[in-house]
Amino acid sequence: MWLIVSTLALSPGVEAADRPALLKDAFKDYFAVGAAVNRSMVTGGAAFRRSAEQNEMDVALLKEQFNQISPENDLKWQLVHPREGADGFDFGPADSFVNFGLSNRMQIVGHTLVWHSQTPNWVFAGTNPPPASATNTTPSPAVGAAATNGPGLARFGRGFGGYTGPRASREELLQRMRDHIHTVVGRYKGKIKTWDVVNEALADGTGTNVLRNSLWLQIVGPDFIAKAFEYAHEADPDAILRYNDYGLENPEKRKKLIALIKMLQARKAPVHAIGSQAHINVSTSFEIMDQALTEIATLGLPIHITELDVNSAQSGQRNTGADIANNAATAQGNLVADADKKLADAYGGIFRAFVKHRNAVKMVTFWGVNDAVSWRAQGKPLLFDGNNQPKPAFDAVIAEAKLSTSK
Numbered sequence: 001m002w003l004i005v006s007t008l009a010l011s012p013g014v015e016a017a018d019r020p021a022l023l024k025d026a027f028k029d030y031f032a033v034g035a036a037v038n039r040s041m042v043t044g045g046a047a048f049r050r051s052a053e054q055n056e057m058d059v060a061l062l063k064e065q066f067n068q069i070s071p072e073n074d075l076k077w078q079l080v081h082p083r084e085g086a087d088g089f090d091f092g093p094a095d096s097f098v099n100f101g102l103s104n105r106m107q108i109v110g111h112t113l114v115w116h117s118q119t120p121n122w123v124f125a126g127t128n129p130p131p132a133s134a135t136n137t138t139p140s141p142a143v144g145a146a147a148t149n150g151p152g153l154a155r156f157g158r159g160f161g162g163y164t165g166p167r168a169s170r171e172e173l174l175q176r177m178r179d180h181i182h183t184v185v186g187r188y189k190g191k192i193k194t195w196d197v198v199n200e201a202l203a204d205g206t207g208t209n210v211l212r213n214s215l216w217l218q219i220v221g222p223d224f225i226a227k228a229f230e231y232a233h234e235a236d237p238d239a240i241l242r243y244n245d246y247g248l249e250n251p252e253k254r255k256k257l258i259a260l261i262k263m264l265q266a267r268k269a270p271v272h273a274i275g276s277q278a279h280i281n282v283s284t285s286f287e288i289m290d291q292a293l294t295e296i297a298t299l300g301l302p303i304h305i306t307e308l309d310v311n312s313a314q315s316g317q318r319n320t321g322a323d324i325a326n327n328a329a330t331a332q333g334n335l336v337a338d339a340d341k342k343l344a345d346a347y348g349g350i351f352r353a354f355v356k357h358r359n360a361v362k363m364v365t366f367w368g369v370n371d372a373v374s375w376r377a378q379g380k381p382l383l384f385d386g387n388n389q390p391k392p393a394f395d396a397v398i399a400e401a402k403l404s405t406s407k
C-alpha cells in the first residue's frame with residue numbers, strides 16, 4: 001500500500017491533481033491569506049475549547065494553509081500592558097506570537113494599539129471629575145455583561161470601556177498613548193510590518209456622529225486618531241499603518257469611514273491602509289462586497305480584509321455588526337436553513353469580489369482557523385470545521401482562484 005501511494009506521489013501529473021488545494025497558494029498572485037491565532041496556537045498545549053492534540057492539529061492546518069497571522073488578543077492593551085508603570089507590560093505571549101510568525105516565515109500583523117475595548121481602566125483614570133454631560137458613555141458591558149458573554153470575554157479581563165471614575169487630562173492620556181505605542185511598536189520594529197493603529201473609532205447607526213462616543217474621544221478629542229498614527233509612524237517609519245473597523249459593507253457606516261479617512265489625509269496623518277474587518281453573515285453577496293470595495297478603493301489606499309468570518313447562525317442574520325459588547329447575541333441558536341450551501345455561496349461571492357479588486361485588496365485574514373476556535377463558534381463562520389475538514393465553502397473559495405486564472 002505504501003509503495004502504491006509513494007509511486008503515485010512520484011508521478012508528476014497525478015501529484016498535481018491530487019495535491020490538496022492550499023489557500024495561500026491559490027491566491028498568491030493576489031493577496032496574502034492569513035488567520036487570527038489564539039495564545040495556545042503559538043505557545044502549545046491545551047487551549048480554550050481544544051485539547052493539546054486538537055491544538056496541534058489546528059497549528060498544522062495554520063502552517064499548511066495560511067501565510068499571515070494576526071494575534072486574536074495578545075497585543076491588545078489589556079493583555080500586553082495591563083498595569084501602569086515601568087513593569088506594566090506582559091510581553092511573553094506577544095513575543096511567542098511574533099517568534100512563531102518569524103520561524104514559519106509568515107507576514108505578521110499587530111492588532112491593535114488604540115481601541116475603546118479591552119483597554120484597562122488605569123489608562124483613562126486621573127483626578128478630573130467626569131463632566132455631568134458625559135455620564136452616558138459608549139454602551140458598555142463592563143463587569144456584568146462580560147460575565148454573561150461567556151468565557152471568551154470574561155477570560156480577557158474587565159477593561160471593556162466602562163470606566164466611569166475620575167479621568168486623566170488630555171495631556172496625560174496622550175502621553176500614555178504615546179508611551180504605549182512607542183514601547184509596543186518599538187519592540188517589534190522590523191518584525192511586525194503591519195499595525196492596526198486605531199480600531200473601531202466610527203459610530204454605529206444612522207446618526208450624524210461620525211465618531212463613537214468613546215473615552216478616547218471624550219478625553220482627547222477627535223484628533224486622538226491622527227495622534228495615534230503619528231506616534232506609530234515615529235516608532236516605526238517603515239510599518240504599514242491601518243485604520244480598522246467593522247460594518248463597512250453597510251453604506252451608512254462606509255460614508256463615515258470615507259469622511260474620517262479624508263479628514264486624516266487632509267491632516268497628512270500617516271494612514272497607509274484600510275482594514276475592513278468583514279464580520280459578515282450569509283446574506284453578504286458579491287454585489288454588496290463589490291460595492292463596498294469600489295467605494296473604499298476611491299480613498300487610494302490598499303484594502304486589507306482583516307477579520308473575515310461569515311456568520312451562519314439565524315441570530316447573526318438579524319444582529320449584524322461586530323461590537324464585542326453584543327457578540328453573544330450574534331451567534332446563538334440554530335443555523336440558517338441549508339447553512340453549508342448558503343455559506344459556500346456567500347464565500348464564493350465575496351472572494352469573487354476580492355479577486356476583482358485585487359489591485360486594492362492586498363491581504364485577507366480569517367478571524368480564526370476553524371469553527372471550533374472562532375469567537376463566533378456557534379455561527380460556524382469559517383472554511384474548516386472543528387475537525388479541520390474543509391467545508392463546501394472552502395471549495396467555493398478555491399474555485400474563485402481557479403476561475404480567475406482560467407480567464
Ligand code: XIL
Pocket residue numbers: 072073152153156199277307322323324375
Ligand atoms: C475578539 C476576540 O476574537 C475574542 O477572543 C475576544 O474575547 C474579544 O475580541 N473586532 C476586533 C477583534 O477588532 O479584536 C475582536 O476579537 C472581534 C471584533
